[in-house]
Amino acid sequence: MSDRLIQSVARSLDILEQFSFTQTELSVKEISEGVKLSKSTVHGLIKTLSQRGYLEQNQENQKYKLGLRLFELGNVVAGNMEIRQIAAPIIAQLGETLQETVHLVIRDGNQAVYVEKRDGPGSIRMYSQYGKRAPLHCTGVGKAILAFLPEKVMEQILIESEMVAFTPKTLTDPEKIKEELSITRDRGYAIDDEEIELGLTCIAAPIFNHKKEVIASISCAGLKFRYLEESQEMRPQQVIQAAKEISRRLGWKE
Amino acid sequence: MSDRLIQSVARSLDILEQFSFTQTELSVKEISEGVKLSKSTVHGLIKTLSQRGYLEQNQENQKYKLGLRLFELGNVVAGNMEIRQIAAPIIAQLGETLQETVHLVIRDGNQAVYVEKRDGPGSIRMYSQYGKRAPLHCTGVGKAILAFLPEKVMEQILIESEMVAFTPKTLTDPEKIKEELSITRDRGYAIDDEEIELGLTCIAAPIFNHKKEVIASISCAGLKFRYLEESQEMRPQQVIQAAKEISRRLGWKE
DNA sequence: GAATGGCGTTCGACAATATCGAACAAAATG
DNA sequence: CATTTTGTTCGATATTGTCGAACGCCATTC
Structure with a gap:
């Protein structure tokens, strides 16, 4: 350009x-x-x-x-966003079974844009807003995307991103982040453990298009103490399954 | 300007x-x-x-x-739209009791813009989309607004609007429309009887701000044959009450 | 595989047009 | 009522947007 x-x-x-x-x-x-x-x-x-x-x-x-x-x-854009229509019912379903807030973000350059959500129950809600933007390197949704991007693209994004520490747990060293992303890739899902806000944890999984490129991710966010319960062990698998289902409906094949 | x-x-x-x-x-x-x-x-x-x-x-x-x-x-605009936040629960409630599609539109010049809705049950849904624009003179929501606008503003809008007949029932003669608006004013609510689409009827009531100016309206739209049932007699009053409640929360006083 | 046509993109020269400061109008403040 | 602040208008200037022409890329055709 x-x-x-x-x-x-x-x-x-x-x-x-x-x-x-x-x-x-x-x-x-x-x-x-x-x-x-x-x-x-x-x-x-x-x-x-x-x-x-x-x-x-x-x-x-x-x-x-x-x-x-x-x-x-803005509504024309929303209406044309294929992934949003496809993901909406799956996200609603996931939120229902997990009883937590679920987000769908898509990548726009080196940022994540929130395009769909399903608020969790209870009075404690995450602050989130359609159209909001967030960095990729320190959010669950962002890491789920970064980890599955071609290495060169990922590195370029890390170079361009300014590393701001939102909490003491935020990783700001590119090398540490790369390690974390490598773990994420192997594990199949990303974890945000109070990196953007204390008390807040989230699990996120990538979404692929028909060309097997990561284009988006979904996350399940909640308060940290709830995640320690044993009943929550299946949570990552459920998030991954939901993400896979969205990918599939976008034309992705394993 | x-x-x-x-x-x-x-x-x-x-x-x-x-x-x-x-x-x-x-x-x-x-x-x-x-x-x-x-x-x-x-x-x-x-x-x-x-x-x-x-x-x-x-x-x-x-x-x-x-x-x-x-x-x-677009989402910043949506988030700042006070009336939308206020009206949302009331519209949801109204849709629930009437079991029909309910819309909220606000006036923008000589057009109506759809800003909130609650889809009715059943497979037959009205086509409607956030941000969509419609003329004022031949829709229920539009007539509910026009009828309560200061006479000069109303006349100006009728002059500026190009009169297109969407169905055989669409009024295109400004004088006839003025008569219709006068009836609407006395009755307190507007009726769209297949003027924009055959088979489609709707009832709409105006919403006022704290300065007692009409700024918006809500409507309940449905298929015509359903409106003939006796059980539907209370419908206009329910729409008017909902509109009044929204006006009140916007600071309007009778 | 060369030739063609269609389309997105770049370039250079020219004049139209966006820009700024200054001035004016209209509220708000004391 | 003077003063300050802020929205708006105007005119002169050179910056900047504009267009036609040309380029290069891809796909289709012969």
């Missing part, structure tokens, strides 16, 4: 990306500071985005927020 | 809008024909959108489809 990118388009995307679950409304000034452009430049871009429904202005405080057109397009 | 819009940004949005539920993959050629621009211009825009994850290229056939970044932003 060459580098002759359209400046104003890239800038308009920068503007959209200023918004998030926590930053839902922004003023022109805040946006212009965020993207480091003059107010007038930003204003022109914002005006274009608003007129087309990609941004909306709150008439009470003049601030802007993301518009409904994005909701619309 | 003045008209000094940024051409290249508007064009990039034109490109995104070429895609839909039915048109999920497009080639550069198809896009350039769709937006009536040279291949090279389109290519530059596409390249920018792809590099940022708003489009993705299928490596097998070179075609492009909408990217995950839109899924992400």
Whole structure:
């Protein structure tokens, strides 16, 4: 991909990306500071985005927020996501039998994107949101993908990823991570043992497409103390079986 | 809103809008024909959108489809939509008692956008999709909104809407529609009697915000013959009550 | 296996157009 | 009522987006 990118388009995307679950409304000034452009430049871009429904202005405080057109397009993407439709019933089933929160993520470059879930019972729920992104090297879902990627791709991703320690248990040394991934590959499933949040454990298994490439993974996440119970021994096998079933329906053959 | 819009940004949005539920993959050629621009211009825009994850290229056939970044932003919009969170449980409840498909739409200009639903039981389901848009003047949900809008706004919308007859029962004469809306206002709920699809009937009620402005509506849609049963007499009242409850939780006071 | 056609992609030159600062308007603040 | 802050408009400028032409790749055809 060459580098002759359209400046104003890239800038308009920068503007959209200023918004998030926590930053839902922004003023022109805040946006212009965020993207480091003059107010007038930003204003022109914002005006274009608003007129087309990609941004909306709150008439009470003049601030802007993301518009409904994005909701619309986002749902087109969701609707076209074959794997999501295929996986949904299997994930629901798995969540039911395990009585835990189950996630489906797909790989996008060196990140994992959450595309489907099934919340577990009880008041303690994991924070998770459709479309959320997470690093590959320190999450169960991510490791399940990394471990089965071609070695060169895996190494490239580890080089590109910035290693941030979320908890004392997060692995940040690429060599240690590679060891862990090797174990994961042999075992057939990945374990996240409080690497992203203390008290949180998860088991994840890879999903393959018809070309036998890892493209996604599912995980079963829960509080650590529950995983120590003997009745949970079969859990990894159940996650693996569910992942295999999704792979199969995607055209994968053993 | 003045008209000094940024051409290249508007064009990039034109490109995104070429895609839909039915048109999920497009080639550069198809896009350039769709937006009536040279291949090279389109290519530059596409390249920018792809590099940022708003489009993705299928490596097998070179075609492009909408990217995950839109899924992400679309979910931010969904997450920020207060009314959606508030209405969801009420809609689920209503669907349960009525045993029919229930929809929540919000007004966006002169269109209705479907933002939440609860599918009815049975194999016969209405085609409906999150983010889908529909005209206001010939749908139950739309008429429930139009009828309670300030007269001038309503008239403006009728002027701007192109009147397409979806079925022989669709009203296309603005005067007839105004009469119908007047009846709707007095009755407190709207009826769509096969105006958008033959065999399909629906009952819809308006939702108001804290400023007593109509901003949305809910509907209960089902096959016509079922609505003739006597047991269904209470249905309109139940839809109205649910809509009122949503309005109340949005800060509306009678 | 050379020739053809179709399509995605790159390149260079030109002029259209996006950009910025400054000025204006309109609220919010004291 | 003065002052500050912030959204919006305008005009001059050169940056940057645009197009046509050409390239290269793949598949199909003869």
